[in-house]
Amino acid sequence: MPHPWFEGAATPRVLAHRGLVTPEDAAGGIAENSFAAVAAAHSAGAAYIESDCHLTADGVVVLFHDDDLSRVTGDPRRVADVSSHDLEALMAARGGLITLRQALETFPDVRFNLDVKAEGAAEPVGRAVAAHGERVLLTSFSDARRLAALAAAHEAGGSIRPATSAGTRTIARVLAAVASRSDRLVARALGAVDALQVPERQGRLRVVSPRLIAAAHRHGVEVHVWTVNHPDDMRRLVDMGVDGIVTDRADVALATLA
Structure with missing residues (x-):
């Protein structure tokens, strides 16, 4: 049986990468992973939103990608060293800060794909999503963080475990196993x-191949490719058999793959 996160949604799946920020929105100062970006992805019709989780100094899980604020706000401090109140002020002109709790409560029909970026965020993320396991997929480059978040969701009494995708170490094991036939x-x-959830290539290494896709499908596992923004690449990958496209332009992907 597939996890509920996969059921009843159109395929190929379009995952709005950090929400949706069009060039016009970006010119107006809207940032990725902001409340406005999540709302824009939802408004465009994205059933799935991919985002990232960090923990602020006062213990609030926020949707934010980088370890520090420099790229998005120009402030050099780390997310972990800033209070949610201060971060809210910094994000006010950039589309607004959105916490994980706000995302889950404000967008109850969205399925979230959450990347646990910081070790300290794993347990709070797990606890926060425990009551929403049917519409959350937890992932991380670190398998240890991913598993810690899943364990925290279970310990918090979630009736449905969140779905999950492989971390870097697990992906390496899968690629080696596929190569061994x-x-x-x-x-x-x-x-x-x-x-x-993988890139098409990692440096000179081709990650996504028909053999990998076929192997995953034999065992009931989907393949989602990031980050794909050109319509021709979207079509090519879907024709190859991938199940989902992670994209900065969910609006373009939804129109291209309709």
């Missing part, structure tokens, strides 16, 4: 994940 090793590597 051992379906037993592939099954073992994929046994605890619902999706592989």
